[in-house]
Amino acid sequence: MKTILETERLRLREFSLEDAEFILALVNTPAWIQYIGDRNIKTPGVAEEYIQETLQKSYAKNGFGLWLMERKEDEESIGMCGLVKRQSLEHVDIGFALLPEYGRQGYTLEAAKATLQYSKEKLKLNTIVAITDPENIASIGLLHKLGMQFDKKLQLSEDNTVLLFSE
Structure with a gap:
């Protein structure tokens, strides 16, 4: 399990097959769905x-991806944060998700700030964008805290309109 970066409270590392139960829990939370x-x-x-x-395909192909967020103090898996290269977007975007019981404690902001810094310093990516559901108020607030601004509405598919944010 390759550690990508560390913050004061968190370790971001690549996902392994041992994380299947965690993924199962995360992607089936009401907010994710x-x-x-x-x-x-x-x-x-x-x-x-x-x-x-x-x-794992993203790690191999792009050299980055969505990473597991785990607390250093107890190695508890709490969420994911990282970078995604989508065919539908010109630039790499930052993504994040957290188990609900760890929300509103600053973990996602901490991980996202470190991810943006890593993307610039280590990966030499000049532009990072973000997309979010127009009704995801928590995500929109976090993107503003990261210094990102609303750019435009995007139609990703027939039934999927998102808000695009950029730095």
Whole structure:
């Protein structure tokens, strides 16, 4: 399990197959399903497939991806944060999700700030964007705290309109 970066309270590392139960829990939270969408990951086996086919493939192909957020103090897996290269977007975007019981404690802001710094200093990415559901008030607030500004509405698919933010 390769550690990508550390903050005061968190370690961000690559996902491994051992994280399947955590992925299963995270992608089936009400907020994930409402704002990100139902990925139809309902069993540990499908969660392992998602880790291999989506998360680990991104590490191999792009040199980055979505990383597991774990607390240093107890190695508890609490969420994910990282970078995504989508065919539908010109630039790499930052993404994050957190188990609800760890919300409103500053973890996502801490991880996202470190991810943006890492993207500039280590990956030499000049532009990072973010997309979010228009009704995801918490995510919009976090993007503002990161210094990102609303850019425009984007139609990703027939039934998926998102807000695009940029630095």
